[in-house]
Amino acid sequence: MFKLSKSQIRVFILCWAAYASIYFGRVNLSVAIPQIQDTFGWSKGSMGLIGSLFYWVYGFGQLINGQIGDRISTRKIVFFGLITTAICNICFGFSTAYILMMVLWVINAYAQSTLWGPIVKSITNWYEYEKRSSVSIGISTSMVGGYILAWGGSGLIIAKSNWNLVFWIPGIIILIYSIVWFSFFRDTPKEADKYICDKYSKATAIKNNSNYSLLQVIVKSKLIYIVLACFVQGIIKDSIALWAPTLFMETQNLDITETTQFIIFIPVMNLLGMMFASFLNKKLKHKEKRTIYLLFMISIFMIIGFVKLGSYNIIIALIFLGLTSAVMYGANTLLLGVIPLHFAKYNKTSSIAGFLDFCSYLAAGFAAFITGALVDRFSWNGVMIFWIVCLVVGIFALLMSLKCDKIAVKMEKVTDNTYLID
Known part of the structure; x- marks a missing residue:
């Protein structure tokens, strides 16, 4: 602490x-x-x-x-x-x-x-x-x-x-x-008129290079894989936020008053998800990509639990869906709040945060329409399958990003170039 x-x-x-x-x-x-x-x-x-x-x-x-x-x-x-x-x-x-x-x-x-x-x-x-x-x-x-x-x-x-x-x-x-x-x-x-002693400040100042454009930094850092992960969490996180009331009303036979009384617990669970992501990230020595990878894996099991057990009881359904939302909020804080911090050396912290936030909302916008279409044609189970497929894509993207980081570390040993690594 x-x-x-x-x-x-x-x-x-x-x-x-x-x-x-x-x-x-x-x-x-x-x-x-x-x-x-x-x-x-x-x-x-x-x-x-x-x-x-x-x-x-x-x-x-x-x-x-x-x-x-x-x-x-x-x-x-x-x-x-x-x-x-x-x-x-x-x-x-x-x-x-x-x-x-x-x-x-x-x-x-x-x-x-x-x-x-x-x-x-x-x-x-x-x-x-x-x-x-x-x-x-x-x-x-x-x-x-x-x-x-x-x-x-x-x-x-x-x-x-x-x-x-x-x-x-x-x-x-x-x-x-x-x-x-x-x-x-x-x-x-x-x-x-304050002074903060940052033992990393000298190294950061030496490496800082603000001459790169945003596009050059995105290409140089292989950020496309993180963009895919942002798409995934944006799709699931905001789909739950938008469709949770309808989902509970249709799968649990509740009216709007009863539904509201239950879903108010989801924001509280989201807060716990953020706290868990922080705890897990510390345990993994601030390796954000590995932490997000594990959060995506956990989310798959939560969705399967909702599909298999959610129909038995509203509390069980709320727990599994709420935990799915919580895990995605945890991933969101790392993707949009922590990963951009690694770009300070390029003076692009705000730019990367804005770019990744843009990607997240872009995916959420498409997901709003896609989710409704899937429900109409395949019921809510079709939506759950879609979410799982998205998570698998996100996991693959994170694995590829980690692989790129390993290659970058090896290249750093033989060159003076700066690479953005996890």
Whole structure:
């Protein structure tokens, strides 16, 4: 267990709260949809289009803003993302026109895409090498905190008032927090008049080469194999998030109220999955690719358990599906939060984080449609088989990536070239 300085703890809290807060201004839409439909008479398809556009724009925004994040101040770009998210939510609460709501939510998506890459970059500035992996995983838990805040807070608000407040209250809270962020966050310890002793700093400074383009780094590091792993976890993680209520209602014969009471435990299990991934990664001496490989293997057994035993009891089904989601969230934190840290030597931490996040959401977008089509034709068992096939592909990709790492290590011994290894 390591200790953090007071300034490092402050940076951790600021980053965690920033990322959790934007989920309060994102997931609130899903809670408000039924009342918005009742108010304006819009179809599920129309509301679903707003949600779909959010994820597509968010994914492409990650690709763009990840690269921007390596060039400009984290403090400034995150402030922009927070204050724009706040304004979009407040304006959304006043909107009565469908097109205006769609435009505001698209802008909200792009604004929120400015946070993750720059936050990951700030980890390399503020924390010693041996602390970065655990800190990144810790900040990743903000996703779970944000979901619980959004579902619980928005649910409480809409139960006692109308849908407008579900956007006004998060908007005001995020607006206030944007000021807190800008007032207290600093990009580097030097700006905050602090000094962090990093025994790896000299080696990193010598090897640092920011002349490579993003494409050159992707090719040089054989990142395509990690991209395939991102596709896999994105497909399964977000398919569960989107389809879990329908899955339980159709396989367990539950109504929506009963289903909601059960699936609220899945975010809690996701948090445990992140903690388990961190523990396992430490046991494997921070070999992230090996850890993700084992998480994918575990997920296959969880899916088989759901298929074979899930029909007997709702609790059993919840445990197996929840553990599948938890394991994928654990893999997500390593893929999108830890692996990009290895690219600091190329000054591409934010760019790689944004690129991998883009890949994850790209796959999730396709999975939303594919999952529905598979259910219509082959039932839910067809979806489970599809997930297992995806995991097998992901495992193969990780094995190939590990093989490339071994070759890179051998070549390092006879050349002065820098290779990105696990």
